[in-house]
Amino acid sequence: MSEAPKSEQFTxxxxxxxxxxxxxxxxxxxxxxxxxxxxQGELAALxxxxxxxxxxxxxxxxxxxxxxxxxxxxxxxxxxxxxxxFAESLLPVTDSLEAGLAIxxxxxxxxxxxxxxxxxxxxxxxxxxxxxxxxxTQGTKFDPHQHQAISMVPAPGQEPNTVVGxxxxxxxxxxRVLRPALVTxxxxx
Numbered sequence: 001m002s003e004a005p006k007s008e009q010f011t012x013x014x015x016x017x018x019x020x021x022x023x024x025x026x027x028x029x030x031x032x033x034x035x036x037x038x039x040q041g042e043l044a045a046l047x048x049x050x051x052x053x054x055x056x057x058x059x060x061x062x063x064x065x066x067x068x069x070x071x072x073x074x075x076x077x078x079x080x081x082x083x084x085x086f087a088e089s090l091l092p093v094t095d096s097l098e099a100g101l102a103i104x105x106x107x108x109x110x111x112x113x114x115x116x117x118x119x120x121x122x123x124x125x126x127x128x129x130x131x132x133x134x135x136x137t138q139g140t141k142f143d144p145h146q147h148q149a150i151s152m153v154p155a156p157g158q159e160p161n162t163v164v165g166x167x168x169x170x171x172x173x174x175x176r177v178l179r180p181a182l183v184t185x186x187x188x189x
Contacts, residue, residue: 134170
């Protein structure tokens, strides 16, 4: 039996002339240079986009810092001048007290009338500034959010935990307890 001829490996360069090989290498180099130029263009575009985004980030950070500074300034001014309207509403009360004290020969009735008028002015000024008194009446249900129980006393005929007596009025400002009312509360039976 005769042996089959061995197959030889074929490479494209085997069939090419040196000129064709040189042309192919030049074409490959040209393709590589073109790809390199394209990648360099993409790199330059991405670097430009990166610089643009970095600039936008820095501007956004500066805007945030400016907004925070403006907000801090506004809060500072609000704190500084918030009491201004309140103080302004108390000035007539001060004027009334000074006028009452300036009268040397006032009768007890005149002093009482002046004190009552001044108290009305003060209460009006407090109400205009949203300071409202807490004055629970007897029999009101004890509210631990607005009342402070000083003592518990036996109170026949009353429900447990109801206000029996008011020792000191409390106050709220804009629905927030400034000072709870001091009360005595009925003890459980």
